Amino acid sequence: MSKRLLASYLALTAGVLLALEIPLALIDARTQRQDLENAVQRDAFVVASLAEDRLQSGGASAGLNAVVLKYRRETGGRVVVVDRRGRSIADSQPSFPGERNFASRPEIAAALTGKTVSGLRFSRTLGHHLLYVAVPVASAGTVYGAVRITYPTSALDARVNRDRVTLLVVALLVLAWAAAVGLVLAHSISGPLRRVEETAVRVGAGDLAAVAPEDAGPPEVRRLAAELNRTTTKLAALIASQEQFVADASHQLRTPLAALRLRLENLESEVNPAAADDVEGARAEVERLTRLVDGLLTLARAQRHAPAPVDVDVGEVLAGRRDAWLAFAGERGVTLVADDAAGLSARATPERLEQVLDNLLNNALEVAPSGTTVTLRAGAARGRVEVRVRDAGPGMTAGERARAFDRFWRGAATPGDNGGFGLGLAIVRQLISADGGTVELESPPGGGLEAVLTLRAGAGPASGQPARGTASTV
Ligand SMILES: Nc1ncnc2c1ncn2[C@@H]1O[C@H](COP(=O)(O)OP(=O)(O)OP(=O)(O)O)[C@@H](O)[C@H]1O
Numbered sequence: 492m493s494k495r496l497l498a499s500y501l502a503l504t505a506g507v508l509l510a511l512e513i514p515l516a517l518i519d520a521r522t523q524r525q526d527l528e529n530a531v532q533r534d535a536f537v538v539a540s541l542a543e544d545r546l547q548s549g550g551a552s553a554g555l556n557a558v559v560l561k562y563r564r565e566t567g568g569r570v571v572v573v574d575r576r577g578r579s580i581a582d583s584q585p586s587f588p589g590e591r592n593f594a595s596r597p598e599i600a601a602a603l604t605g606k607t608v609s610g611l612r613f614s615r616t617l618g619h620h621l622l623y624v625a626v627p628v629a630s631a632g633t634v635y636g637a638v639r640i641t642y643p644t645s646a647l648d649a650r651v652n653r654d655r656v657t658l659l660v661v662a663l664l665v666l667a668w669a670a671a672v673g674l675v676l677a678h679s680i681s682g683p684l685r686r687v688e689e690t691a692v693r694v695g696a697g698d699l700a701a702v703a704p705e706d707a708g709p710p711e712v713r714r715l716a717a718e719l720n721r722t723t724t725k726l727a728a729l730i731a732s733q734e735q736f737v738a739d740a741s742h743q744l745r746t747p748l749a750a751l752r753l754r755l756e757n758l759e760s761e762v763n764p765a766a767a768d769d770v771e772g773a774r775a776e777v778e779r780l781t782r783l784v785d786g787l788l789t790l791a792r793a794q795r796h797a798p799a800p801v802d803v804d805v806g807e808v809l810a811g812r813r814d815a816w817l818a819f820a821g822e823r824g825v826t827l828v829a830d831d832a833a834g835l836s837a838r839a840t841p842e843r844l845e846q847v848l849d850n851l852l853n854n855a856l857e858v859a860p861s862g863t864t865v866t867l868r869a870g871a872a873r874g875r876v877e878v879r880v881r882d883a884g885p886g887m888t889a890g891e892r893a894r895a896f897d898r899f900w901r902g903a904a905t906p907g908d909n910g911g912f913g914l915g916l917a918i919v920r921q922l923i924s925a926d927g928g929t930v931e932l933e934s935p936p937g938g939g940l941e942a943v944l945t946l947r948a949g950a951g952p953a954s955g956q957p958a959r960g961t962a963s964t965v
């Protein structure tokens with residue numbers, strides 16, 4: 492945009508300069524010529540008045556010769572004085588020795604008929620253009636001769652060219668000035684516009700706290716920034732109210748669900764064996780519903796105000812999760828291995844990190860075939876801490892991995908139906924992002940799936956140390 496604005500300023504300035512300077516140059520060339528002709532004409536009349544007596548009397552021409560030579564020296568012009576037959580009686584600079592008769596020169600022939608003539612013509616004798624003025628030497632209506640003064644046009648051309656160079660320099664200076672002013676103006680428009688665009692990009696990427704500057708640039712850009720900020724504020728309020736609604740609804744549903752489960756438990760002991768299966772099924776559905784509500788509540792809370800991350804001992808969290816899932820892994824015949832990452836410190840919220848690892852371990856142990864190993868590894872590099880959860884299950888295709896973090900998306904890979912809702916990985920991403928971290932799913936060589944969590948390293952004593960790989964197994 493800056494380039495276009497600058498180009499338009501320059502084009503406009505160049506147009507104005509051309510419209511002004513071309514006529515100016517033409518007028519200047521004409522005026523220069525006119526001025527020279529007028530001045531030369533005056534001189535020719537002065538010489539004619541000096542030559543008048545000499546031509547009338549036919550006396551000596553020595554005085555006249557001295558005058559024309561002096562004129563030649565002082566002005567560079569050639570003066571020729573001829574009698575009524577066109578024969579030279581004084582010549583300041585003969586083109587060749589013995590040049591006497593000028594009657595064939597058109598301007599002298601015209602002057603001998605009593606006319607004053609001036610103009611430009613090409614001199615075949617000299618081989619260049621001449622500016623000439625020829626005036627008659629006349630008294631009481633009788634022409635006694637003529638005076639002609641000529642100048643090579645090179646002097647006139649030099650003067651006209653000098654003026655043109657001056658005009659060109661002025662034009663270049665004006666263009667440079669227009670470019671400088673144009674740059675400042677273009678920057679004052681495009682700078683604020685770029686900041687509004689950056690804000691729009693941040694808002695588009697989900698940063699609803701981004702604010703466009705409303706006090707910079709022209710009024711149109713300020714209005715645009717204000718409108719974007721108003722839209723962002725409305726959007727943030729709308730999303731907040733939706734999140735609040737989900738959080739409130741989930742929270743409100745928990746109490747009746749807990750009561751329902753309690754009643755079903757009481758009912759179980761009282762119903763006859765035929766109805767026991769139905770009651771058991773109803774209880775399982777209530778369990779499922781409770782998990783869904785808990786998941787939704789976790790998601791809603793993760794999006795809302797979150798406690799600030801602290802330095803967390805990753806080794807401790809990993810060991811805790813391994814111990815918590817050992818029994819479940821044992822039931823499924825899967826070996827659960829955890830790195831000894833004692834002292835490895837990351838910036839996180841302990842409960843969130845535990846929940847994230849629980850969801851990943853839940854998935855991994857669901858899909859891991861019996862007899863395989865699920866590993867929990869941790870390490871640090873370049874100010875980041877990485878935690879990896881790997882299983883030897885069926886893995887996921889690139890397309891599935893791209894969709895896996897969508898809410899309520901479930902793939903075909905989960906062996907048996909674990910009764911999930913497709914919320915586990917969505918919660919993982921939400922919680923890890925709230926702590927300033929990221930999560931990726933990778934397909935490791937050898938099959939299976941590896942979930943990679945990346946967190947900022949904490950200031951704990953052992954952050955940056957590579958993890959030591961001792962294993963705990965069932
Ligand atoms: N380790 C894994 N190996 C293969 N597929 C996986 C793995 N983890 C997740 N998936 C696939 O990703 C889908 C989404 O996982 P997610 O944890 O979000 O939901 P879920 O486990 O199906 O249900 P929920 O976690 O809500 O109980 C799963 O249905 C499964 O198909």
Ligand SMILES: [Mg+2]
Nearest residue numbers: 854911915916
């Ligand atoms: Mg899951």
